[in-house]
Amino acid sequence: MALPMRRTLVALHRAACNSVMHASGTLDARSPAPLFQPVRTKKRFFIPPAVGMKGKKENNPEAKARAAGIVFTQEIMERPINISCTAGILDPYIPPEGDARHTSLSKEGLKQRTEQIKQSAASQLAIRKIKEHDSTFTTKNFAERAQEIFIEAHNALTRFNKDKLHSLVTERCYPEMTRGNRYKTICWRFIESLEPPRVVHARCPDMVAKGNLYGQVTVRMHSRQTLAIYDRFGRLMMGSEEQPKDVLEYLVIERHLTNPYGQWRLHGKIVPSWAPAKDPVIKTVMIPGPELKPWQEFDDLNYEVPKPAAVQWYK
Amino acid sequence: MAAAVTGRGVAFIRGLSAGLYSRLQVLACGHQQLSCLHTSSSLESKNWERKNRKVYPPQLPDEPCRPAEIHHSRRQIKYSKDKMWYLAKMIRGMSIDGAIAQLEFIDKKGAKIIKEVLLEAQEMAVKNHNVEYKSNLYIAESFSGKGMYLKRIRYHGRGMFGIMDKVYCHYFVKLVEGSPPKVEQRTGYDQAKEYVQNLRNRTIIHSL
Numbered sequence: 001m002a003l004p005m006r007r008t009l010v011a012l013h014r015a016a017c018n019s020v021m022h023a024s025g026t027l028d029a030r031s032p033a034p035l036f037q038p039v040r041t042k043k044r045f046f047i048p049p050a051v052g053m054k055g056k057k058e059n060n061p062e063a064k065a066r067a068a069g070i071v072f073t074q075e076i077m078e079r080p081i082n083i084s085c086t087a088g089i090l091d092p093y094i095p096p097e098g099d100a101r102h103t104s105l106s107k108e109g110l111k112q113r114t115e116q117i118k119q120s121a122a123s124q125l126a127i128r129k130i131k132e133h134d135s136t137f138t139t140k141n142f143a144e145r146a147q148e149i150f151i152e153a154h155n156a157l158t159r160f161n162k163d164k165l166h167s168l169v170t171e172r173c174y175p176e177m178t179r180g181n182r183y184k185t186i187c188w189r190f191i192e193s194l195e196p197p198r199v200v201h202a203r204c205p206d207m208v209a210k211g212n213l214y215g216q217v218t219v220r221m222h223s224r225q226t227l228a229i230y231d232r233f234g235r236l237m238m239g240s241e242e243q244p245k246d247v248l249e250y251l252v253i254e255r256h257l258t259n260p261y262g263q264w265r266l267h268g269k270i271v272p273s274w275a276p277a278k279d280p281v282i283k284t285v286m287i288p289g290p291e292l293k294p295w296q297e298f299d300d301l302n303y304e305v306p307k308p309a310a311v312q313w314y315k
Numbered sequence: 316m317a318a319a320v321t322g323r324g325v326a327f328i329r330g331l332s333a334g335l336y337s338r339l340q341v342l343a344c345g346h347q348q349l350s351c352l353h354t355s356s357s358l359e360s361k362n363w364e365r366k367n368r369k370v371y372p373p374q375l376p377d378e379p380c381r382p383a384e385i386h387h388s389r390r391q392i393k394y395s396k397d398k399m400w401y402l403a404k405m406i407r408g409m410s411i412d413g414a415i416a417q418l419e420f421i422d423k424k425g426a427k428i429i430k431e432v433l434l435e436a437q438e439m440a441v442k443n444h445n446v447e448y449k450s451n452l453y454i455a456e457s458f459s460g461k462g463m464y465l466k467r468i469r470y471h472g473r474g475m476f477g478i479m480d481k482v483y484c485h486y487f488v489k490l491v492e493g494s495p496p497k498v499e500q501r502t503g504y505d506q507a508k509e510y511v512q513n514l515r516n517r518t519i520i521h522s523l
Contacts, residue, residue: 046478183443185373231445233381234374283447 084259085170085267086207086214089252089314091122093201093218095272099248126202130215133257143197145264146219146253151190153266157181158188170254170265184237185230190223191244197221200250204257213257216267222248238281252314273312358463363388363487367444383446383492384455387436388485391462392428396484399425399459403486410495411437411452429486436490446492453495460485 065072131137153168157177169177201218225247227239254267287305292298366386374381392399402425406414411433418430433454440446462483469479 183368183370185370187373228373230373231383232370233383233445234371235380235383235445236373237445283445 083207084256084262085172085254085265086205086216087172089216089268089270090205091203092252092270092312092314093250094312095200095220095250095270097272097274099220099272123202126204126215129204129213130202130217130257133213133215134255139199142217142253142264143199143219143221146199146217146251147193147197147221147223149253149264149266150221150251153177154188154190158186167263168265170267173266173268176268183232185234187226187228187230187241189226191225193221193223194246195222211258214254215257216252216254218270219251219253220248221251222246236282239279268314270314271312273310361390383440383444385436385440385444385446385452385490386487387432387439387490388487389428389432390485391483392425392486393481394425394428394484395482396459396461398423399429399484399486402426402429403457403459406454407457408495408498409454410450411454411490412450414454425486429488432486432488433490436488440490440492451492451494452490453493454488455491456487456489458487460487 127137127139149168153165156164156168160181165177166174198220199217200220203216204213205216206212207214223246224244226241226244228236228241229238231237250270250272252267252270253264255264256262289298290303363386366384371381402418402421402423406417406429409417415430415433418426418433437449437452440452441449446452462485464483465481467479467481469477471477
């Protein structure tokens with residue numbers, strides 16, 4: 001299907017000759033016509049792309065615009081950001097070892113209770129500062145409110161109501177709660193609370209400027225919950241629907257105190273170093289083995305899987 | 316008489332054009348129902364990758380376990396779709412280990428590319444799609460498609476030219492968890508037996 005190039009060349013030559021004749025014909029002043037008239041050629045349906053590409057000069061549209069007189073206003077690369085939560089938990093609460101193990105009737109339990117009842121001075125100061133900004137703040141009411149916030153936030157996570165979740169949970173906590181959830185289904189149920197929730201710790205840090213106060217209150221709650229996570233295909237990945245678990249949690253609730261429209265929102269959880277290990281996932285997982293030199297062999301029977309160090313971390 | 320004829324002719328033409336215009340409008344409005352018109356262009360619709368985003372509801376404990384399906388593809392491979400088809404047809408229905416082993420020793424450009432795609436898909440399956448054992452996968456679907464071609468000129472003698480296509484292809488693969496399904500081996504004798512049986516099953520309809 002080779003198109004004849006010679007015919008186009010001949011046609012072009014003929015067209016050039018015609019145009020030249022036309023130009024010479026219109027030199028007379030009687031009927032002034034343009035010197036070079038365009039001549040109609042055969043319509044080409046396909047023009048090979050390389051023909052026009054040779055010797056293509058680069059246009060400078062910016063210089064042309066400036067020459068034409070068009071002025072662009074300076075676009076400042078700035079964007080105001082609203083910070084409505086702190087980046088982490090400042091001065092975290094260190095839960096005492098064996099917190100929920102002893103009953104309040106035994107001697108160790110009573111000792112723990114007395115320690116917990118007289119809170120440290122810093123917490124009292126912080127609570128006083130919070131009461132300055134929020135007059136309706138009491139430790140008893142607040143603990144129950146904290147539990148309600150927690151339950152509502154997790155229900156919103158189960159149904160995935162993004163707007164409600166953002167109003168109940170701070171911006172720092174939101175990605176931690178929702179990372180990896182997009183292609184999974186989470187079923188969570190709060191069955192009952194085993195002990196009434198209690199405020200154990202409070203701090204009032206400030207960010208960036210001196211007077212910009214945020215209030216962080218730690219609430220301890222002991223409850224029974226069920227959690228089941230299903231993967232993309234509806235197969236159970238972790239947990240179970242029927243088996244409830246007793247959970248001791250230390251929640252951190254935060255509020256931007258200087259903002260009159262600030263809300264108390266869930267900011268994070270403190271996981272103590274003595275917390276029992278979580279249930280394993282249902283499937284078998286491969287873990288990376290030790291690095292071996294070329295002459296070494298891997299000893300299956302004597303190899304111990306290294307356990308991570310027991311550190312308190314918050315999530 | 317001639318004037319009357321022309322008048323009626325003009326009215327006829329006007330009616331025709333009106334009908335055409337209304338039909339075109341109906342065509343434009345009812346494009347959702349007509350399946351012969353393409354609504355999404357082939358440039359921006361990556362349907363194969365979108366199949367990985369489908370989330371199924373949680374299964375009840377008495378239902379059979381749903382096998383995991385992983386879709387993967389590679390676009391704009393500098394290879395011919397017809398040559399790629401031979402390799403894609405070969406690995407259909409194989410287990411993933413077997414397919415990778417076979418492709419490693421085939422002397423074709425597409426074999427190396429398909430092997431890379433399979434290894435990528437295997438790693439994706441284990442990391443993102445909750446597949447337990449990376450060898451427990453088999454190739455359910457594997458095919459090649461035409462990519463976007465570039466056009467160049469191929470110069471012939473006597474000022475003639477041809478338009479040369481620089482061919483590109485896409486390669487699509489679907490891995491499913493589990494062991495590969497056993498294909499029943501049909502011998503020539505079985506086929507002949509079935510043919511004779513079909514002949515014997517013929518009856519005369521609408522007879523007494």
